Amino acid sequence: MFQETALSGQITFFQKLRSLDYILLFCLIILGLISSLSMYSTEGGEVLYHTKSHVIRFIVFFSMMLIFSFVNLKLWHSIGYIFYFVVLCLLIWASLYGVKASGSQRWVDLYFINLQPSELMKVAIIMCFAKFYHRTQIHLVNSFKNIIIPMVVLIVPILLVVSQPDLGTSILIGLSGLVVLWLSGVNAKYFIYSSLILLISLPFVISFLKPYQKLRILTFFNPDRDPLGAGYQIIQSKIAVGSGGLSGKGFLKGTQSYLDFLPEKHTDFIFTLFSEEHGFIGSVLLLFLYAIIIYRTAKIGASARSFFGKLFCYGFASSIFIYVTVNMSMVLGLLPIVGSPLPIMSYGGSSMLATMIGFSVVMSTKIYQKQIIA
Amino acid sequence: MISGGSDTSYRKQSVVGRRMFILSTAKLVVFGGIIAQLFSLQINQNKKYLTLSDKNRLREWKLPPIRGDFQDFFGNIIAGNLKVYQLHIIPEQVENFNNLIIRVKDILELDQKTFNKIIKKKNSQKPWETLIISENLSWDQFVKINFYLHELSGVKPVLSVARSYPYNENYTHLLGYVAQASQNDLTNNDEIKKKHVPGLRVGKIGLERSLENDLIGMNGVQRYEVNAYGKRINQIDHIEGQKGKSVRLTVDTKIQQKCNELLKDRAGSISVMDIYTGDILAMHSSPSFDPNLFLYGISYENWEAIRNNPKKPLINRSITGLYPPGSTIKPIVALSALENNVISPNFKVNCSGKIEMYGQTYNCWKKKGHGVVNLRDALKVSCDTFFYEMSRRLGVDRLNETAKKFGLGNKVFNNIFNEEKAGLVPSTEWKKNALGRGWVLGETLITGIGQGYIQTTPLQLCLMTAQLANGGFKINPKLIVNKDDLTFEDIKSKMSKNLEKKIEGPDFDNALVDLGMSSSKDDNLYSPLFRNQENVKFVLEAMFASTNEVRGTSFSSRIEDKKYQFAGKTGTSQVKRITEAQRELDLDISQIPYEDRDHALYIAFGPYKNPRYAMSVFIEHGGSGGSTAAPMAKKLFKVVIDRHEEREKYKQKNINFVA
Incomplete structure (x- = not known):
């Protein structure tokens, strides 16, 4: 009976509500709670600007996610391309008239929020590819046309983001896109070839990097090269994590963080703070x-009948994995420092918005x- | 409509499922890698990173150590510490340094010169180093700064201590002075380096320098938790410092002050010594200066005044001034002649005012001559002619041996004063080595009256006198009171024991030393320096005559009261060779230019019946010893003997007292 109604698209609100993934929702709430407490800790145990706005954003965007979960998956599918183009336009807008801050032009002033379209692109690219594939x-996936079009779709926003400049986000967009391409069956040899090409062209790519970006890569290989300059962040981050030990220094007791040795503790290095204290x-x-969040998201994808839903869930789960991996590896000294937030944990409205949009689609896939x- | 048909759809699903499976496996591996790295950082290397984290957040501030005091014999503080109010700024912690410093300048009413100096100092040091705006705020300034403190963030009024020398110029050469540690001080003394804080004062000369490691004390430490910008957040720990050791000296301020008073406006030196314990009761070099001037960096004007003073106040004449001893050497020459059996006490010389020898004329100080004199008379009237003849017979090398035994030609102290000079007692061998020429017999003659190559410091003469006056025993001259110092009684009994030993087995100890088998000088302490004590007694008696008998050279400075009665020997040493024409002129002292005037010397010991103290008075370009130096000794002797009782009383009361 249920199948019948499902097929005919007639699901009652009650059924929808029941079919939400409560484990996933619960995990997200827990994560929201942890992130709020961490934010509270970055401010030395006071509820100040960052904590307040982080909590508000989480509540607002989480509620929004819940509401959007009830949007029919068809609708998400139908706006797949439009969403991508809107975000692309915002990216262009940002590179033309964007708000500048700390040397890069990433934000669009939307009066009520300073939106960072590059963050939205991380989700938009997945949605766009999910619809495309x-x-x-x-049998047409590996045809010339179907290789070139996604490549262009992927490379245009990457170039826009790189020129902001924002290496970290562009890498994350690239990886999110590539992972969807891989999932959708693009021949493995393309990945092998392109990685070979990338490896060969790496020296040339590096020569086009900004001096500070080159420095970061050099610093990654040898942080002690310049311990007070470029190596400072990674050294201090490792000190913080390492000094945390088995059970941490305790909530609100992370000395590296409250004595300001830790850089960017609200955003990219929030995991360092968490790790020092816990x-x-x-x-x-x-x-x-x-891992549970990623697993539940992938599980929803596995049980989705529509290819769009499945691909999106797999793609989104994988990109969450990528964000987490890149961020953690970075603060643990396994990867060079590139700006990459930890989903939901890091301070930042656009990132939170993008993540919640992603989960809306995931929930909608579930329903x-x-x-x-x- | 189902796009692509169910077959395509199925294949698509299976591809994506397969690939997701591969990806998920990869994810697990990567998460495993992250956990492994967390494990490595947080579990394996936890200790290392904890240390690094503590190194980050904890910073220690060394507080300046408090310097030990100097006390005189009676426990009076002669170099101590004063509380001072200072003003510090750490430029790094100030938002707008230029505004702040101008505000401070206005409040303290600093003049432009001081202000420029501060700016210069600021530019020369690191921004996180404490900048000392003022080392010594007046109370008014301190109050004013505290009043405005709320608008002067970054400015710190600090209560600190500074060295003070309450007796000003009285102890300058003895104690030396402290001033800010220089780069040199830091490289030469590890202790200073270890304890250095900005503005630390260290000893520059004198006892302040040589006893630095005892005096400096231990730094207090304040441990703070700091943030990444170096701002202090919490005080974690405070360890009290330790004041440096206090040093008690053998000097008596009353006597020292008397010396200073006697030497007022003159260049010279007076030293007073206990002839048994070797305690130096006073050692003053004049002119002196106020060491307090050096505490906060001496001003240019003051420094120029000291430096350009023709009487050279910076020189410590007592131990670095080298002068020909003149006739004060005569007791040693006489002793040497007797010891070596060159003459008997009855040996006589007819003094006609001059003597022709080796084709040259040697004059006696008395143009008319002394007539026929024996040794006792010769010492009493200081007859040069007699001493020419006696020295000729004695020879310079035997004189050298005796003089060195009694303390001439050697440093009096070991390592207390860097600048101390050993002086020079010539010998034939010395001349050959140093000047490459052979000894000329005529030189023996003038050495015999304390002129020519021979050079001594005033303190050496004092030590020589003391070692004669105690009956001819070696003593240990010292400035610092130690717990294990022997008492007067101990020393006296040691001396008589050593004398008995000598009579039983003559010169055994000395023979060992001479053979180099007994190396330690201390083994010799309190042992006889003579072959026959009668010779020493003879010389002492002659010195008594010189002071207390008519025609004696210092007869006019005698004291008849037995309690104060002393014996001495005058000396007048030539600075310049006097030509025959000048001798004929017989100028009055005031007619001779200052630099050409003779040095006046006097050595004395007393009370004669039971001698306890020896002194040497030296007046640079002071004229004759009899007229200038001896009267000072007379005045000083009164004080020294009067203080003796006080000293003995104090010793009784504080039998085990060591500061």
Whole structure:
């Protein structure tokens, strides 16, 4: 009976509500709570600007996500391209008239919010590709046309973001796009070839990098090269994490953080702060929480009947994984420092918005999992 | 409509499922990697990073150590510490340094010169180093600064201590002075380097320098938690410093002050010594200067005044001034002649005012001559002619041996004063080595009256006198009171024991030393320096005659009261060779230019019946010893003997007292 109604698209509100993934929602709320407490800790145990606005954003965007979850998956599918183009236009707008801050031009002033379109692009590219491959037949996936079009779709925003300049986000957009391409069946040899090409062209790419970006890469290989300059962030971050030990220094007791040795502790280095205060146990638990979120998202994808929903969920789960991995590896000294937030944990409205939009689609996939999109 | 048909759809689903599976496996591996890195940082290397984190957040501030005091024999502080109010700024912690410093300048009413100096100092040091705006705020300034403090963020009024020398110029050469540690001080003394804080005062000369490591004390430490910008957040720990050791000296301020008073406006030196314990009761070099001037960096005017003073106040004449001893050497010459059996006490010389020898004329100070004199008379009237003849017979090398034994030609102290001079007692070998020429016999003659190559410091003469006056025993001259110092009684009994030993087995100890088998000088302490004590007694008696008998050279400075009665020997040493024409002129002292005037010397010991103290008085270009130096000794002797009782009383009361 249920299948019948599902097929006919007639699901009652009650059924929708029941079919929400509560484990996922619960994990997101826990993550929101942890992130709010961490933000509170960055401000030395006071509720100041960052904590307040982070909590408000989480509540607003989480509620928005819940509401948008009830939007029919068809609708998400139908706006897949439009969403991409709108974000692309915003990116162009940002590079023309954007708000400048700390040397880069990433933000669009929307009066009520300073939007960072590059963050939205991380989701938009997945949605766009999900729609594209939903409509592409499997035997045509590796045709010349179907290789070139996604490449262009991917490279244009990347170039725009790189020129802001924002290396970190552009890499994340690139990786999110590539992971969807991989999932949708693009021949593995393309990935092998292109990585070979990338490796060969790396010296040339590096020569086009800004001096500070080059410095970051050099610093990654040897942080002690310039311990007070470029190496400072990574050294201090490792000190913070390392000094946390098994169980951490305790909530609000992270000396590296409250004495300001830790850079960017609200944003990219929020995990460092968390890890300093809660130690190895806390860090592994947080990683586990992310793993559950990724797993639940992928699981929703696995049970989705529509290819759009499946691909989006797989793609989004994988990009969450990528964000988490890149961010953590970076603060633990496994990767060079590139600006990359930790989803939901890091301070930043656009990132939170993008993540919540992603989860709306995921939830919608869950609610409409039996739905087949033409 | 289902796009692509169910077959395509199925294949698509299976591809994406397969690839998601591969990806998920990869994800697990990557998460495993992250956990591994967390484990490595937080578990394996936790200790290392904890240390680094503490190094980040904890910073120590060394507080300046409090310097130990100097006390005189009676426990009076002669170099201590005063509380002072200072003003510090750490430029790094100030938002707008230029505004602040101008505000401070107005409040303190600093003149432009001081202001420029501060700016210069600021530019020469690191921004996180404390900039000392003022080392010594007046109370008014301190109050004013505190009143405006709320609008002067970054300015810190600090209560600190500074060295003070309450007796000003009285102890300058003895104690030396302190001033800000220089780069040199830091490289030469590890202790200073270890304890250095900006503005630390360290000893520059004198005892302040040589006892630095005892005096300096221990730094207090304040441990603070600081943030990344170096701002202090919490005080974690405070360790009290330790005041440096206080040093008690053998000097008596009353006597020292008397010396200063006697030497007022003259260049010279007076030293007073206990002839048994070797305690130096006073050692003053004049002119002196106020060491307090150096505390906050001496002003240019003051420095120029000291530097350009023709009487050279910076020189410590007592130990670095080298002068020909003149006739004060005669007791040693006489002793040497007796010891070596060159003459008997009855040996006589007819003094006609001059003597022709080796084709040259040697004059006696008395043109008319002394007539026939024996040794006792010769010492009493200081007959040069007699000493020419006696020295000729004695020879310079035997004189050298005796003089060195009694303390001439050697440094009096070991390592207390860097600048101390050993002086020079010539010998034939010395001349050959140093000047490359052979000894001329005529030189022996003038050495015998304390002229020519021979050079001594005033303190050496004092030590020589003391070692004669105690009956001819070696003593240990010292400035610092130690717990294990022997008492007067101990020393006296040691001396008589050593004398007995000598009579039983003559010169055994000395023979060992001479053979280089007994190296330690201290083994010799309180042992006889003579072969026959009768010779020493003879010389002392002659010195008594010189002061207390008619025609004696210092007869006019005698004291008849037995309590104060002393014996001495005058000396007048020539600075310049006097030509025959000048001798004929017989100029009055006031007619001779200052630099050409003779040095006046006097050595004395007393009370004669039971001698306890020896002194040497030296007046640079002071004229004759009899007229200038001896009267000072007379005045000083009164004070020294009067203080003796006080000293003994104090010793009884504080039998084990060591500061």
